[in-house]
Amino acid sequence: MIPTAPTDRLHGLDALRGFALLLGIALHAxxxxxxxxxxxxxxxxxxxxxxxxxxxxxxxxxxxxxxxLLAGYFxxxxxQRRGFSGFVRDRLRRILLPLLAFWFPLLVAVxxxxxxxxWLKHGGELPEQEQPPLSADNFPLMHLWxxxxxxxxxxxxxxxxxxxxxxxxxxxxxxxxxALMRAVLGPRAALILALPVAGALAMHPGWWAWxxxxxxxxxxxxxxxxxxxxxxxxxxxxxxQRQPPLLHALARRWPLNLALALIGHIACIALIGLQSxxxxxxxxxxxxxxxxxxxxxxxxxxxxxxxGLALRYLERAHxxxxxxxxxxxxxxxxxxxxxxxxxxxxxxxxxxxxxxxPVALALSLAVLLATYQLGVRHTALGRWLNGGSPxxxxxxxxxxxxxx
Numbered sequence: 001m002i003p004t005a006p007t008d009r010l011h012g013l014d015a016l017r018g019f020a021l022l023l024g025i026a027l028h029a030x031x032x033x034x035x036x037x038x039x040x041x042x043x044x045x046x047x048x049x050x051x052x053x054x055x056x057x058x059x060x061x062x063x064x065x066x067x068x069l070l071a072g073y074f075x076x077x078x079x080q081r082r083g084f085s086g087f088v089r090d091r092l093r094r095i096l097l098p099l100l101a102f103w104f105p106l107l108v109a110v111x112x113x114x115x116x117x118x119w120l121k122h123g124g125e126l127p128e129q130e131q132p133p134l135s136a137d138n139f140p141l142m143h144l145w146x147x148x149x150x151x152x153x154x155x156x157x158x159x160x161x162x163x164x165x166x167x168x169x170x171x172x173x174x175x176x177x178x179a180l181m182r183a184v185l186g187p188r189a190a191l192i193l194a195l196p197v198a199g200a201l202a203m204h205p206g207w208w209a210w211x212x213x214x215x216x217x218x219x220x221x222x223x224x225x226x227x228x229x230x231x232x233x234x235x236x237x238x239x240x241q242r243q244p245p246l247l248h249a250l251a252r253r254w255p256l257n258l259a260l261a262l263i264g265h266i267a268c269i270a271l272i273g274l275q276s277x278x279x280x281x282x283x284x285x286x287x288x289x290x291x292x293x294x295x296x297x298x299x300x301x302x303x304x305x306x307x308g309l310a311l312r313y314l315e316r317a318h319x320x321x322x323x324x325x326x327x328x329x330x331x332x333x334x335x336x337x338x339x340x341x342x343x344x345x346x347x348x349x350x351x352x353x354x355x356x357x358p359v360a361l362a363l364s365l366a367v368l369l370a371t372y373q374l375g376v377r378h379t380a381l382g383r384w385l386n387g388g389s390p391x392x393x394x395x396x397x398x399x400x401x402x403x404x
Contacts, residue, residue: 011317012310014322016314017325017328018328021331022324022332028340029343029364030056032045036277042114043117043344044347045353047353049357057210058265065230066307069303071150072157072234072240080241084158091150095147099147099148103144107140110142113340136219139218142336143335143336149222152222157234185249190261191297193232197213197232201296202288202292208280209292213229251311251312254312257305260305264297265301265302268295271287271294326377330381334368334371338364
């Protein structure tokens with residue numbers, strides 16, 4: 001049964017949010033094994049893996065769209081529970097402050113790993129390389145870009161909400177928007193939502209088609225494609241929270257959405273293959289539009305299918321999934337330099353990818369989990385990130401209070 005009251009807890013969505021964040025760690029851990037990694041990553045394996053390229057493509061096609069949809073859903077739920085002032089305080093404390101506090105230490109750690117990798121690659125010497133000055137156009141947000149986008153999306157939705165309340169005294173506009181959302185999230189939801197994604201991607205200049213939605217991690221000015229695609233997911237999640245029956249419908253339709261996801265996924269692979277490439281797609285070409293739509297269908301199909309599966313089969317809480325859901329925020333915030341260091345070590349080992357990758361990922365997760373358990377979970381840092389004390393006998397607070 002899917003809860004309908006704002007105080008009810010959706011354990012499946014909790015688990016799914018943690019799953020999306022943990023998938024990000026697995027995704028970054030396989031980047032050195034992608035074909036052509038030497039053009040976009042700090043280290044590249046001599047023997048790339050098409051299997052890991054396929055895994056990367058699958059995860060990257062839906063993971064952040066799913067995350068932003070859940071962020072929008074839980075954001076509105078939090079606003080219901082705590083009111084405007086409580087919502088603003090919580091988001092400042094648990095979204096903006098972590099961005100400000102974690103950015104510089106993580107940047108220093110990432111730079112240290114990059115320098116180490118370069119030192120090893122050049123036989124104990126560091127090549128001379130001039131770095132452009134830090135600016136709004138050249139600002140390495142790294143993997144923390146998702147927090148930066150949330151800091152843009154939350155006030156944007158609050159302002160739109162206030163504007164709607166000011167002009168729509170009779171509630172007719174809101175009723176029309178609710179009706180529109182019910183129509184969009186019907187059986188053809190993935191087919192419809194893929195359309196704006198296709199337009200945003202196909203019209204994006206210099207689009208690296210294989211990598212999907214451009215990652216806005218190098219500038220304080222996110223690309224229009226990233227803003228539209230992730231803003232759409234966030235807005236859909238926010239609007240979805242107004243109408244609980246939409247979740248019931250998604251839970252029933254997971255087989256349909258899974259079928260659409262597979263159709264889009266297979267079409268993408270048929271059009272572009274598994275050889276990761278940083279080459280730009282031909283702007284405005286018919287094949288670019290076809291691939292962009294297939295990519296949008298793939299991403300939204302997987303997002304809605306996984307959402308339905310989580311609602312259908314993960315409605316009960318399990319200690320392990322609850323622990324991973326709690327820890328996933330810190331693990332994702334802290335993971336990048338740890339994973340990159342493991343990749344540098346793995347690049348010095350002559351072993352097949354199916355040995356190196358699982359070992360490097362397992363060791364990275366072991367370090368991160370040990371750090372969380374021993375140095376974060378029962379500390380002020382853990383209470384800050386998790387929104388309270390770690391849960392024991394008492395039922396956990398709503399997911400909106402324990403996830404970004």
